[in-house]
Amino acid sequence: MKNLVIVESPTKARTISHFLGNDFLVISSYGHIRDLPKSKLGVDIEKNFQPIYVIPPKARKIIKELKEKKKESQKVILACDEDREGEAIAWHLAEVLNLQKPERIVFHEITKKAILEALKKPRAIDFNLVKAQQARRVLDRLVGYKLSPFLWHKITRGLSAGRVQSAALRLIVEREKEIKEFKPRDYWTIEALLEKEKKEFKAILFAKNGKKLEKFFLNTEKKAKEIVNLLKEKPFFVSQIEEKEITKNPLPPFKTSTLQQEAWRELRFSSKKTMLIAQHLYEGKNLAKGRQGLITYMRTDSLNISPLALKECQLFIEGNFGKNYSVEGGRKFKSKEKLTQEAHEAIRPTEINLTPEKIKNYLDKDEYKLYDLIWRRFVASQMKEAKIKKINLLFEVEAGKDKYLFKASGSRILFDGFLKIWPQKIDEFALPELKKGEEITPKEIIFSKHSTQPPSRYNDASLVKTLESYGIGRPSTYAPIISVLQERGYVKRDSKFNFYPNEIGILVSDILSKHFPEIVDYQFTAKMEDDLDKIAQGKLSYSDVLRSFWLPFAKNLAEKEKNLSKEELSIIKTEKKCPLCGSNLVIRFSKFGKFLACSNFPKCSYKENIKEEEFLEPKMKCPQCQEGWVIIKRTKKGRIFYGCSRYPQCQWASWQKPK
DNA sequence: CAGTGAGCGAGCTTCCGCTTGACTT
Numbered sequence: 001m002k003n004l005v006i007v008e009s010p011t012k013a014r015t016i017s018h019f020l021g022n023d024f025l026v027i028s029s030y031g032h033i034r035d036l037p038k039s040k041l042g043v044d045i046e047k048n049f050q051p052i053y054v055i056p057p058k059a060r061k062i063i064k065e066l067k068e069k070k071k072e073s074q075k076v077i078l079a080c081d082e083d084r085e086g087e088a089i090a091w092h093l094a095e096v097l098n099l100q101k102p103e104r105i106v107f108h109e110i111t112k113k114a115i116l117e118a119l120k121k122p123r124a125i126d127f128n129l130v131k132a133q134q135a136r137r138v139l140d141r142l143v144g145y146k147l148s149p150f151l152w153h154k155i156t157r158g159l160s161a162g163r164v165q166s167a168a169l170r171l172i173v174e175r176e177k178e179i180k181e182f183k184p185r186d187y188w189t190i191e192a193l194l195e196k197e198k199k200e201f202k203a204i205l206f207a208k209n210g211k212k213l214e215k216f217f218l219n220t221e222k223k224a225k226e227i228v229n230l231l232k233e234k235p236f237f238v239s240q241i242e243e244k245e246i247t248k249n250p251l252p253p254f255k256t257s258t259l260q261q262e263a264w265r266e267l268r269f270s271s272k273k274t275m276l277i278a279q280h281l282y283e284g285k286n287l288a289k290g291r292q293g294l295i296t297y298m299r300t301d302s303l304n305i306s307p308l309a310l311k312e313c314q315l316f317i318e319g320n321f322g323k324n325y326s327v328e329g330g331r332k333f334k335s336k337e338k339l340t341q342e343a344h345e346a347i348r349p350t351e352i353n354l355t356p357e358k359i360k361n362y363l364d365k366d367e368y369k370l371y372d373l374i375w376r377r378f379v380a381s382q383m384k385e386a387k388i389k390k391i392n393l394l395f396e397v398e399a400g401k402d403k404y405l406f407k408a409s410g411s412r413i414l415f416d417g418f419l420k421i422w423p424q425k426i427d428e429f430a431l432p433e434l435k436k437g438e439e440i441t442p443k444e445i446i447f448s449k450h451s452t453q454p455p456s457r458y459n460d461a462s463l464v465k466t467l468e469s470y471g472i473g474r475p476s477t478y479a480p481i482i483s484v485l486q487e488r489g490y491v492k493r494d495s496k497f498n499f500y501p502n503e504i505g506i507l508v509s510d511i512l513s514k515h516f517p518e519i520v521d522y523q524f525t526a527k528m529e530d531d532l533d534k535i536a537q538g539k540l541s542y543s544d545v546l547r548s549f550w551l552p553f554a555k556n557l558a559e560k561e562k563n564l565s566k567e568e569l570s571i572i573k574t575e576k577k578c579p580l581c582g583s584n585l586v587i588r589f590s591k592f593g594k595f596l597a598c599s600n601f602p603k604c605s606y607k608e609n610i611k612e613e614e615f616l617e618p619k620m621k622c623p624q625c626q627e628g629w630v631i632i633k634r635t636k637k638g639r640i641f642y643g644c645s646r647y648p649q650c651q652w653a654s655w656q657k658p659k
Numbered sequence: 660c661a662g663t664g665a666g667c668g669a670g671c672t673t674c675c676g677c678t679t680g681a682c683t684t
Contacts, residue, residue: 008678009677009678009679010678010679028678028679029677029678030677030678030679030680031676031677031678031679032676032677032678033677035676035677036674038673039671039673058679058680080677081677084676085676085677086677088676088677089677089678133676136675136676137674137675137676139674139675140674140675140676141673141674141675143674143675144673144675145673145674146673146674147673147674148672148673148674149672149673151673152671152672152673157671157672158671158672158673159672159673160672160673160674161673161674162673162674162675163674163675164674164675165674165675279679283679299677299678473676474675474676474677475676476675476676476677476678477675477676477677480675480676481675588663588664589663590662590663590664594663595662595663595664597663597664601664602664602665605664607663607664609662609663642660643660643661647660647661651660651661653660653661654660655660
């Protein structure tokens with residue numbers, strides 16, 4: 001008889017199975033195995049918010065297998081991740097498999113030693129932690145399955161709202177408003193072009209009479225010109241030579257959020273693409289010596305590194321770069337976020353000796369790029385800090401009673417350290433040798449105009465970064481959040497792939513902000529987490545937490561359902577004029593989507609289609625007329641079909657996806 | 660399979676977090 005060990009991920013199961021040998025059978029649950037029903041609320045509010053769990057069709061097969069293996073096993077050991085969700089999965093497994101005395105183990109690194117140690121000290125399931133997860137699940141269900149129907153009633157079908165997606169949407173909508181309202185301000189800067197021993201360099205005006213200039217000190221061209229004329233041909237004197245040594249520390253290894261950010265910045269991979277490729281690297285590739293996983297788990301918010309990996313990395317650095325590039329004892333990192341659930345390690349290569357170059361031939365182009373990023377970031381994080389010398393030369397110029405100060409900066413890398421493999425832009429510039437008091441006359445003094453820039457639209461990187469800073473969303477959900485906002489039609493990508501909101505996105509966000517401000521408050525999740533922690537510690541009860549959220553929320557919701565009219569909420573005003581009567585046009589929503597109509601309806605029934613075509617990707621010409629494009633359309637019942645963008649001139653349509 | 664706003668009413672849409680499938684016409 002074997003012992004049955006259940007973990008969450010099949011790749012993890014394979015690895016552990018390898019360590020444990022023939023006495024153990026290791027199987028994966030593939031995440032959660034029970035959930036609230038999809039088509040109903042699934043919460044008995046009257047009965048202390050009792051959740052009603054069902055087994056989703058997807059989980060049936062694996063549960064059947066687990067039940068069979070249980071019969072053949074001596075005992076069942078639940079080895080799910082050590083966090084709130086993992087504890088809940090363990091509990092669901094115990095329930096479904098009808099385990100009388102479930103044995104729960106946890107480990108923080110996937111090594112033989114750690115797992116054998118963990119097996120020696122199984123514990124019981126932590127019910128308080130399970131309760132905390134249930135409260136999280138039920139609260140999200142109540143918010144999502146109550147607010148979404150509110151939007152269906154007041155605007156149009158198919159919309160959605162939720163604790164996470166609505167906060168993310170609000171970020172994008174409010175940023176767009178900031179951009180629209182932004183008024184640029186002009187300012188000027190003045191630079192002196194200097195030369196010494198045939199070496200040219202620039203110094204910038206930064207202070208007057210010992211006082212640092214404000215950004216808008218020169219807010220007209222006239223003022224800038226005046227100063228240029230004033231200082232022309234005047235001698236500059238070296239008044240101060242500042243030298244300082246700066247150390248630059250490497251960044252920590254990746255976690256999910258930072259991997260997505262860096263992959264966007266460096267490779268222009270979307271969050272979705274990054275996660276898909278990372279999954280491939282995690283699951284492994286067929287290398288010369290067989291199949292091997294290349295990176296640790298990619299959905300993590302932990303920066304922990306196993307001691308063994310730390311040691312190996314240190315040896316690698318010493319062997320390849322020399323001892324002066326390694327850090328005594330290795331470097332350890334901690335996540336800043338207090339919500340970190342340390343169930344995994346940081347994202348790192350599983351074997352440091354598999355350099356990107358060495359395995360390049362086994363990877364496709366994108367896999368190689370991402371692996372290279374992960375490998376270099378991890379190795380760099382264990383390398384010595386860089387040392388940089390910064391030199392500032394200050395020049396004084398007198399003009400009448402006033403003294404102006406100019407500054408020229410140079411820097412030199414004294415020791416590159418981690419920069420050797422993680423290059424950063426450091427303007428290495430050597431200033432010529434100058435002595436204090438030395439006189440120099442500028443070749444030229446020039447002014448240049450600048451304008452303040454509006455904040456930029458969110459992209460995958462900055463959105464994930466902002467969400468994480470508020471504690472909104474989890475490593476496994478950052479990429480899906482972005483997808484759902486697009487699927488609902490709330491946001492689109494511009495030509496630079498940045499996000500901007502559609503009318504419907506702005507409408508939904510504004511309605512939620514106005515009528516349900518507590519839900520879209522950026523602090524809502526953090527407050528919820530505090531309560532969940534207290535449930536986990538046994539200091540607050542599950543039903544008290546949910547009740548204190550639910551009572552005011554339900555009351556407000558009932559009032560808004562009753563008092564707000566669809567007419568009032570769902571019509572978007574525009575500046576466009578009706579060609580028939582001259583009134584303003586408005587955007588209205590019907591079961592076929594949005595359209596422009598006259599605000600003077602029913603007196604004037606002018607209407608026009610708002611063309612918002614969803615092209616078939618990759619773009620394809622209409623097979624009939626060869627002029628229009630194939631676009632994706634929907635019937636009244638929601639079934640997808642394909643048609644020509646030149647309808648009604650061209651009547652081509654098809655159920656089949658054209659080839 | 661090509662339209663849109665009222666009202667009738669059946670049946671449907673929807674959340675967040677764990678995890679990777681794929682009934683092959």
